[in-house]
Amino acid sequence: MDILKISNLHVSVENKEILKNVTLTLKSNETVAFLGPNGHGKSTLLQALMGNPRYQITKGEVYLNEENLLAMSVDQRAKAGLFLGMQYPSEVSGVVNADFLRAALNVRREKPLSLFEFYTLLNQSYQKMKMPFELANRFLNEGFSGGEKKRNEILQMTLLNPKFVMLDEIDSGLDIDAMNIVAEVIKEEQAKGRGFLIVSHYARLYNMIHLNKAIVMVNGKVVVEGGQEIIKKIDETGYEWIKTELGIEIEKEDTSMNEISLGFCAAKDIARDDK
Amino acid sequence: MINKQITINECRSDQLLLNLEEETSSLHILLNKNSYLNLGLLNFQKGQKNKIEIDVLESSELELALADFSLGSTSLELKINLKEKGARASLKLATLSRHKDEKKFNIFFNHLAPKTYAEMDNYGVARHESKLIFSGANEIINGAIKSKTSQKAKIIVFDPLASGKANPYLNIYENDVMASHAAVVGKLSEDHLFYLMSRGLNIEEAKKLITYGYLMPIAQYFKDVDLKAKITLSIEEQL
Numbered sequence: 001m002d003i004l005k006i007s008n009l010h011v012s013v014e015n016k017e018i019l020k021n022v023t024l025t026l027k028s029n030e031t032v033a034f035l036g037p038n039g040h041g042k043s044t045l046l047q048a049l050m051g052n053p054r055y056q057i058t059k060g061e062v063y064l065n066e067e068n069l070l071a072m073s074v075d076q077r078a079k080a081g082l083f084l085g086m087q088y089p090s091e092v093s094g095v096v097n098a099d100f101l102r103a104a105l106n107v108r109r110e111k112p113l114s115l116f117e118f119y120t121l122l123n124q125s126y127q128k129m130k131m132p133f134e135l136a137n138r139f140l141n142e143g144f145s146g147g148e149k150k151r152n153e154i155l156q157m158t159l160l161n162p163k164f165v166m167l168d169e170i171d172s173g174l175d176i177d178a179m180n181i182v183a184e185v186i187k188e189e190q191a192k193g194r195g196f197l198i199v200s201h202y203a204r205l206y207n208m209i210h211l212n213k214a215i216v217m218v219n220g221k222v223v224v225e226g227g228q229e230i231i232k233k234i235d236e237t238g239y240e241w242i243k244t245e246l247g248i249e250i251e252k253e254d255t256s257m258n259e260i261s262l263g264f265c266a267a268k269d270i271a272r273d274d275k
Numbered sequence: 276m277i278n279k280q281i282t283i284n285e286c287r288s289d290q291l292l293l294n295l296e297e298e299t300s301s302l303h304i305l306l307n308k309n310s311y312l313n314l315g316l317l318n319f320q321k322g323q324k325n326k327i328e329i330d331v332l333e334s335s336e337l338e339l340a341l342a343d344f345s346l347g348s349t350s351l352e353l354k355i356n357l358k359e360k361g362a363r364a365s366l367k368l369a370t371l372s373r374h375k376d377e378k379k380f381n382i383f384f385n386h387l388a389p390k391t392y393a394e395m396d397n398y399g400v401a402r403h404e405s406k407l408i409f410s411g412a413n414e415i416i417n418g419a420i421k422s423k424t425s426q427k428a429k430i431i432v433f434d435p436l437a438s439g440k441a442n443p444y445l446n447i448y449e450n451d452v453m454a455s456h457a458a459v460v461g462k463l464s465e466d467h468l469f470y471l472m473s474r475g476l477n478i479e480e481a482k483k484l485i486t487y488g489y490l491m492p493i494a495q496y497f498k499d500v501d502l503k504a505k506i507t508l509s510i511e512e513q514l
Contacts, residue, residue, distance in 0.1 A: 074469060074473055075472045077473075092471070095485060099484065103480060
């Protein structure tokens with residue numbers, strides 16, 4: 001069994017502390033539902049675990065089995081067995097989807113896959129995800145619909161064979177048919193013994209897969225742990241009960257505007273008519 | 276110094292491939308009325324200083340692809356004059372500068388008649404301590420009504436000591452036209468690098484994949500299969 005142990009983690013973004021003393025243990029063979037209001041640190045935790053340089057870890061430890069995850073670079077964490085299905089997958093123009101996947105697969109192998117092996121594997125994956133194969137020859141996520149981007153994340157997950165899978169709102173942008181496909185694939189991967197940490201706002205996806213535990217993050221801390229009943233309660237009544245039953249004030253999401261600058265790259269001189 | 280003159284006759288369609296390293300330092304091309312020219316310009320070896328002027332006459336069309344993967348400093352002045360009604364020209368350029376090279380591309384499109392069309396896409400990568408400059412201007416004179424002109428210049432600055440400058444100018448002296456320009460100079464996107472690295476590619480592999488994808492599209496504008504392969508190999512070797 002693999003264990004991802006997060007101890008007393010504090011994470012800041014642009015000098016603002018978002019995660020405050022997060023302690024959590026994830027095991028392979030377990031799926032944890034990760035809920036909480038918008039802007040309270042769920043994506044921050046996933047991104048920080050993956051090593052996104054925008055997020056500064058100011059305190060705490062994370063161990064993947066005996067290995068110090070925080071001492072690893074992003075690619076080392078991926079090769080050690082971590083996968084992040086992103087909330088907003090990047091569109092990388094010029095990088096062909098198939099070339100990217102082949103490179104990602106080959107960095108994990110001593111001997112690279114032959115073209116035939118690779119395209120056979122890729123074709124099977126596209127069929128499983130019920131995605132048109134022509135997407136493999138398009139630029140990475142460029143021009144993909146929201147649902148296609150999310151399914152592309154799941155496709156990558158199935159190919160890269162991770163120990164722990166973190167999915168950040170994988171169900172957003174999916175129609176019901178796509179949701180069914182994604183849920184089926186997640187169940188298949190659960191059966192292979194992968195650990196899952198799944199962020200979603202809605203019970204629908206959670207009801208379609210196996211779940212071991214649910215946690216709720218508020219104000220950058222894990223405040224509630226429980227089972228399926230937590231998801232049902234949030235789905236029916238929202239997060240207000242956290243204040244009324246637990247006495248935790250839910251901080252409002254910071255929606256202040258960034259400073260922006262408007263500039264012009266062209267100007268036309270108009271002659272004034274002073275008459 | 277060698278001067279070369281090429282004329283495409285009226286109503287003719289032609290395809291030309293020129294190696295800029297072959298000591299052609301000044302070139303003039305004339306496209307007569309209703310003609311078409313697909314022109315490929317290549318430089319794989321040493322840097323050169325070249326001057327090219329192309330006159331495009333009524334209803335004729337120029338498609339120009341320029342791939343410069345030479346070693347050494349390069350200077351190219353390219354002037355395309357859309358002299359008569361309906362003249363059209365497009366340019367795709369891809370280049371890579373390395374070590375202490377200085378590469379400068381001065382490109383001018385002059386709209387000298389109504390209903391003329393020009394489109395320019397320049398892509399460059401500056402590595403090590405090199406300097407890469409895209410400059411020039413698209414100009415629409417008074418009277419060149421209903422003309423369309425567009426410029427795009429993008430440079431990725433790969434290493435901290437490399438530099439890139441994109442200075443596209445639009446000089447517009449007529450109201451009833453369409454004109455646009457875009458210039459981007461910057462490092463590789465950190466979000467893109469993070470995304471690729473999160474799938475297991477190390478930073479060098481991620482940078483190469485992105486840069487390769489950035490420059491590779493130029494190969495599709497050359498018809499010759501062997502040449503496409505040579506361009507691909509050149510990009511791979513230099514990255």
